[in-house]
Amino acid sequence: MATKERRIFSALETDIDAIVLMNGTEPNLDNSFFYATGITSGLFEHAVAIITPRRVEVLASKLEELSAKVAGVRTSTYSTEKELAELIRSRLKGTRRVGVNFDGLTHANFRFIRKHSGGGRMIDVTKAIQNARMIKDQEEISRIKKACDIGSRVGDMIPKFVHSGVRETEAAAELNYRMMKLGAEAPSFETNASWGPATAEPHYVPGARRLKKGQLALFDYGAAYRKYVSDITRTFVCGAANTRQKRMYETVLSAQLAAIDAIRDGASGKKVDEAARSVIDRSEFKGRFIHSTGHGLGISVHDPGGLGPQRDTVMKEGMVMTVEPGVYVKGFGGVRIEDDVLVTKNGHRLLTNASKEFISI
Amino acid sequence: MATKERRIFSALETDIDAIVLMNGTEPNLDNSFFYATGITSGLFEHAVAIITPRRVEVLASKLEELSAKVAGVRTSTYSTEKELAELIRSRLKGTRRVGVNFDGLTHANFRFIRKHSGGGRMIDVTKAIQNARMIKDQEEISRIKKACDIGSRVGDMIPKFVHSGVRETEAAAELNYRMMKLGAEAPSFETNASWGPATAEPHYVPGARRLKKGQLALFDYGAAYRKYVSDITRTFVCGAANTRQKRMYETVLSAQLAAIDAIRDGASGKKVDEAARSVIDRSEFKGRFIHSTGHGLGISVHDPGGLGPQRDTVMKEGMVMTVEPGVYVKGFGGVRIEDDVLVTKNGHRLLTNASKEFISI
Numbered sequence: 269m270a271t272k273e274r275r276i277f278s279a280l281e282t283d284i285d286a287i288v289l290m291n292g293t294e295p296n297l298d299n300s301f302f303y304a305t306g307i308t309s310g311l312f313e314h315a316v317a318i319i320t321p322r323r324v325e326v327l328a329s330k331l332e333e334l335s336a337k338v339a340g341v342r343t344s345t346y347s348t349e350k351e352l353a354e355l356i357r358s359r360l361k362g363t364r365r366v367g368v369n370f371d372g373l374t375h376a377n378f379r380f381i382r383k384h385s386g387g388g389r390m391i392d393v394t395k396a397i398q399n400a401r402m403i404k405d406q407e408e409i410s411r412i413k414k415a416c417d418i419g420s421r422v423g424d425m426i427p428k429f430v431h432s433g434v435r436e437t438e439a440a441a442e443l444n445y446r447m448m449k450l451g452a453e454a455p456s457f458e459t460n461a462s463w464g465p466a467t468a469e470p471h472y473v474p475g476a477r478r479l480k481k482g483q484l485a486l487f488d489y490g491a492a493y494r495k496y497v498s499d500i501t502r503t504f505v506c507g508a509a510n511t512r513q514k515r516m517y518e519t520v521l522s523a524q525l526a527a528i529d530a531i532r533d534g535a536s537g538k539k540v541d542e543a544a545r546s547v548i549d550r551s552e553f554k555g556r557f558i559h560s561t562g563h564g565l566g567i568s569v570h571d572p573g574g575l576g577p578q579r580d581t582v583m584k585e586g587m588v589m590t591v592e593p594g595v596y597v598k599g600f601g602g603v604r605i606e607d608d609v610l611v612t613k614n615g616h617r618l619l620t621n622a623s624k625e626f627i628s629i
Numbered sequence: 630m631a632t633k634e635r636r637i638f639s640a641l642e643t644d645i646d647a648i649v650l651m652n653g654t655e656p657n658l659d660n661s662f663f664y665a666t667g668i669t670s671g672l673f674e675h676a677v678a679i680i681t682p683r684r685v686e687v688l689a690s691k692l693e694e695l696s697a698k699v700a701g702v703r704t705s706t707y708s709t710e711k712e713l714a715e716l717i718r719s720r721l722k723g724t725r726r727v728g729v730n731f732d733g734l735t736h737a738n739f740r741f742i743r744k745h746s747g748g749g750r751m752i753d754v755t756k757a758i759q760n761a762r763m764i765k766d767q768e769e770i771s772r773i774k775k776a777c778d779i780g781s782r783v784g785d786m787i788p789k790f791v792h793s794g795v796r797e798t799e800a801a802a803e804l805n806y807r808m809m810k811l812g813a814e815a816p817s818f819e820t821n822a823s824w825g826p827a828t829a830e831p832h833y834v835p836g837a838r839r840l841k842k843g844q845l846a847l848f849d850y851g852a853a854y855r856k857y858v859s860d861i862t863r864t865f866v867c868g869a870a871n872t873r874q875k876r877m878y879e880t881v882l883s884a885q886l887a888a889i890d891a892i893r894d895g896a897s898g899k900k901v902d903e904a905a906r907s908v909i910d911r912s913e914f915k916g917r918f919i920h921s922t923g924h925g926l927g928i929s930v931h932d933p934g935g936l937g938p939q940r941d942t943v944m945k946e947g948m949v950m951t952v953e954p955g956v957y958v959k960g961f962g963g964v965r966i967e968d969d970v971l972v973t974k975n976g977h978r979l980l981t982n983a984s985k986e987f988i989s990i
Binding site for chain 2: 292293294295296297298299308309310311312313330331332334335348368370371372373374375376377378379392394437438440441442444445447448449451452453454455457458459468469470471472473474475558559568569570578598
């Protein structure tokens with residue numbers, strides 16, 4: 269298996285002497301820094317990774333020294349911004365072409381690196397980093413799989429701990445707790461538990477709302493395991509479903525299965541999206557699928573690559589994609605079903621396997 | 630109380646026609662976007678806020694339409710990047726001086742805004758935004774206080790649920806669960822529960838380690854409440870403390886109390902840091918306090934401003950700071966004690982009030 273630095277350099281379309289990745293202040297961290305260095309513990313604000321095809325070196329605050337050692341990455345530490353600037357200058361001495369990640373770097377840090385790069389030209393290597401990150405190696409897949417297993421197991425527990433009268437925040441707390449008890453380091457993003465009309469809001473944040481009979485209950489959540497993540501959505505109904513809810517659920521499930529079925533090495537993200545969208549657009553819910561079908565998944569919840577009408581991602585062995593069509597009706601509610609799928613040589617492998625029956629809770 | 634947009638504009642040192650804040654892909658979001666718009670729910674990736682002294686407008690993906698409406702902020706939606714570019718062009722037409730937040734904006738988005746700004750000059754307004762954000766209004770203080778109350782209550786519960794044999798990840802899960810049951814939207818950052826030698830690593834991420842008799846147990850965690858956060862650290866001992874652990878704890882507590890005591894309107898961050906550092910440097914743990922004494926707290930865990938040897942922050946009424954000296958001995962362990970403190974006209978008010986006794990669990 270090629271090292272991460274080799275994978276990044278072999279994805280470059282232009283000649284680069286060294287790549288510099290830099291974190292800002294939380295939340296403005298570059299997940300590519302963690303991808304390239306293999307660091308799984310610690311915060312690493314204002315840390316820098318200097319990457320060449322042969323080695324990776326981290327420049328980090330003394331605060332992070334132990335975390336970097338645990339990860340086994342070559343590290344130099346600094347105490348002040350001035351010392352960091354000196355380290356960058358010494359490492360980039362004579363470097364003519366400096367690669368930086370425009371998408372993960374703050375503009376302030378871009379200027380900081382440029383100022384101390386000794387006149388080297390700053391070149392965007394976002395694309396190469398994304399291309400490297402899109403194809404997962406065995407270790408990455410095994411971490412994602414573990415995160416998916418935790419998510420699936422908790423998904424199947426939902427009917428045990430959510431019932432009418434439970435608040436959205438309480439349900440989210442239970443989900444997070446159970447994921448961590450199963451070995452997750454953290455939820456991979458802020459868990460969304462939404463009831464009734466709130467299910468029509470794809471990026472809802474849970475509130476004090478209590479679940480009522482007849483309402484849809486949607487859970488969008490994931491686990492982080494050694495920095496890699498899962499992302500899963502399941503929709504339930506409290507009590508008996510009405511016929512419109514049933515039709516919504518069946519439409520979304522058919523769309524989701526069609527999209528999963530379309531995933532194989534060589535398929536375009538556009539085509540996979542179209543497989544899901546066409547099912548919904550042939551139904552009474554035409555136009556109610558207001559987002560794309562999926563996104564890449566890895567060290568970030570929104571990893572490079574995706575499935576959507578305007579996506580040019582072509583599926584390749586080793587990619588991991590979410591498949592998550594949904595239907596949203598304002599004031600009434602929404603249904604979304606989401607799984608994580610690994611692209612294989614001959615098709616795909618489902619990484620999440622919680623039940624997709626329309627379960628009454 | 631002045632609106633957020635007025636507070637930002639009155640902190641400007643130069644003439645600006647409009648300020649443009651823009652989020653990237655998670656985690657590369659600008660918390661100043663949420664500060665200025667008042668949005669407390671939703672993800673808002675690739676959303677833009679156009680701010681003038683008289684109004685705030687959000688340009689957001691259709692996906693976020695409902696969240697923006699709930700927040701009551703004027704919003705225009707887009708479906709494609711091209712539509713977003715057109716919206717930016719129309720809003721910035723004739724604008725000569727465009728303010729942007731170099732510290733919270735990705736370099737890619739800086740280029741995107743510049744490209745569609747119609748030739749307006751791009752000017753860094755990071756400082757003005759930071760100055761506005763540093764002074765909290767009543768609503769902000771009340772949210773931080775609520776987040777602090779949740780953190781304190783859970784801190785006092787720790788002896789009930791952590792005992793020898795418990796794994797770090799299990800304890801972190803319990804902490805998170807209890808914060809959310811008390812009304813937190815989420816932990817404000819990845820909860821750190823560390824045992825024994827791991828307590829010497831300030832930014833440790835919990836692992837499978839089980840707590841043993843005689844070990845130090847350190848908890849660094851916080852709650853998020855309506856986007857505003859708390860940040861608290863407490864250190865315990867499992868079973869009976871040895872004399873070195875007791876001396877460490879007493880030294881850190883004395884240092885922390887000295888720093889809190891030094892906080893008042895007009896005091897410099899350097900002086901507050903020195904109050905803590907001099908206590909430690911007079912002890913056998915000289916040189917073992919390897920980070921700064923504290924940082925600003927608000928909508929970000931690491932909000933602008935801080936207490937450190939190189940900090941020029943001057944305390945002003947309405948600022949909220951963490952006060953968190955610590956002592957770290959490799960292989961042996963560390964002690965850190967952290968509270969959140971509001972600067973008042975005549976001194977300060979402690980926002981976190983969990984017990985600071987050296988409790989045996």
